[in-house]
Amino acid sequence: MKIAVLVSGRGSNLRALLDAERSGAIAPGEICCVVANRPAAPALDVARAAGKPAIAVDHTAYADRESFEAAVAQQLAAHGAEAIVLAGFMRVLTPGFVSAWAGRIVNTHPSLLPAFPGVRAPEQAIAHGAKVSGCTIHFVDNTLDGGPIIAQAAVPVLATDDAKSLHERIREQEHRMLPEAVKLLADGKLAIDGRCVRIE
Ligand code: GRF
Secondary structure, three states, X not given: OEEEEEEOOOOHHHHHHHHHHHOOOOOOOEEEEEEEOOOOOHHHHXXXXXXXXXXXXXXXXXXXXHHHHHHHHHHHHHOOOOEEXXXXXXXXXXXXXXXXXXXXXXXXXXXXXXXXXXXXXXXXXXHHOOOEEEEEEEEOOOOOOOOOEEEEEEEEOOOOOOHHHHHHHHHHHHHHHHHHHHHHHHXXXXXXXXXXXXXX
């Protein structure tokens, strides 16, 4: 299964996926291209270093979300993508795009959803006084971080944490869990049943 990875930032989750691919851990999944909406995203360098097509589609160059997504879709088609992983991709996708890829887009989010959807989830967890947070790997639907949950890992919130330190420990769990979820997807072992994902 050819998988496109969409990114906006640092690319540590992308790196975890590339490492997993190299060791055979996501086969028959293979990363066919990496698309960033920010041309300066360090994740593009991570992709280039791994010899992957690294494509910038600068969202600021497009008049609206639809035309930006049409340009992304063109790249996905050109590289034969069959599924999409959002690995720190910071743009909301339109219902039209999500419907076209229903059941084939996976996102990683740095909280235990449905707690703290949206941006700055680690900061939200600390501001709320949560004692436990974590990460969620989920299918993308037309709700904000609300799609069916594939996997979650809990991470304690320490009294000494700030958003950065908490996010770093959450990332460690994402790096472990995202490749596992991608492997299940590529193996065709994830079945969406309403809100629930059955692992077959
Ligand atoms: C991850 O924590 C992801 O959950 C969130 O953005 C972060 C991306 O980190 N959506 P990186 O770019 O993979 O290092």
